[in-house]
Amino acid sequence: MKLLAFGKIAEIIGKQEIEIENFPNTDILVGYLQQQYPALKDLKFSIAIDKKQVSGNVSITTDAEVALLPPFSGG
Amino acid sequence: MKLLAFGKIAEIIGKQEIEIENFPNTDILVGYLQQQYPALKDLKFSIAIDKKQVSGNVSITTDAEVALLPPFSGG
């Protein structure tokens, strides 16, 4: 599964793109990430699956493009 | 007394500036002008005395600059 990271999250993870094992849904993914990168626990972020922001616990297909999005600050 | 005319009123009067006899107030001035230039009767306009728009019947000093202003259409 391809995981994209942006902004402060890319800094925490140290990369903008990583390959990780598949996770069935976003809740399990977030749990794994917070364990791997404890700094994520203090950070507000949202998740996009295939370029669409999702909310709540959403299932993830194996070929999905998942992205971690800190609060937007364009403009 | 100096009378300035703008826009459509300058067209009706045929000049942008005329010297006329003194009138004590705007009501009498307007009556005189409507008699001299009957086309003014069908026209909405306001009056400025010394570059300030006035409303109602206002007295006119002999050295005043009086202007006839059709509805504004700038921009």
Added chain:
Amino acid sequence: MEKKRTPKNIFVEGAISPDKIAKSIANHSSKTDIGGHSIFLGQVRADEKEEGSVVAIDYTAYQDMALQQAFEIREAIFAKYPLTCMHIYHSLGEVKTGEICLFVFTSSKHRKAAIDACEELVERIKKELPIWGKEILNNEKSKWKVNT
């Protein structure tokens, strides 16, 4: 120190060029407390009238009164909104269809003040400045413009 402001000329002979607008924007790059600019541009439309179609507008003004009035509007808007800068330019004489006849430019630290002030300025300029547009039609006729 409170800056004492005096009436500024707002009139430009003929159309306002995009280049003038670019220069005005570029002039603000040294004001690094500005976060947002709001700009309104009035452009002459080729309206179709019963009497013919508009090819240009010829603007005249009661200039002394317009400058005094513009100054008072400026002061009121500066008092109402936390603005860094405000610029108003209006054409005199002939402006062809597709050309710019009005340029209103406000700048502030945060976008909301600039946007709200710009909109209010445009409304007040159209309503309160003694300026008249004569629409020049394609058949040598003309028609006095009416603001809605």
Added chain:
Amino acid sequence: MEKKRTPKNIFVEGAISPDKIAKSIANHSSKTDIGGHSIFLGQVRADEKEEGSVVAIDYTAYQDMALQQAFEIREAIFAKYPLTCMHIYHSLGEVKTGEICLFVFTSSKHRKAAIDACEELVERIKKELPIWGKEILNNEKSKWKVNT
């Protein structure tokens, strides 16, 4: 004929130049049904932070998602307001204080639609596009920008 619109690139490498803005304005002189243009420009502020003062903002984006999102916002705004044109440009990479990082441009027959659409676009761009600004401070530190 209904024009089928597709996502357009909104990203510009580095600052948006006043010259680009002038060219964009000039390009509309052939559209003689336009009566008003509304423009918003975002400029990078030299904010003083506890950690240091801002000298530039370095913008990154989730580009594919941002372009798709910008396209959907465009379509919604075109459906809501009677606009003739709409243009959005946002910087990527480093933009120094005093330089322009956002350029939003709407045009319509009458001023109200252009002004309202421009304001709504700016709000939606700031809130909905996956773009991030990293404030570069004068002491080699940096700080992630927070939109208010």
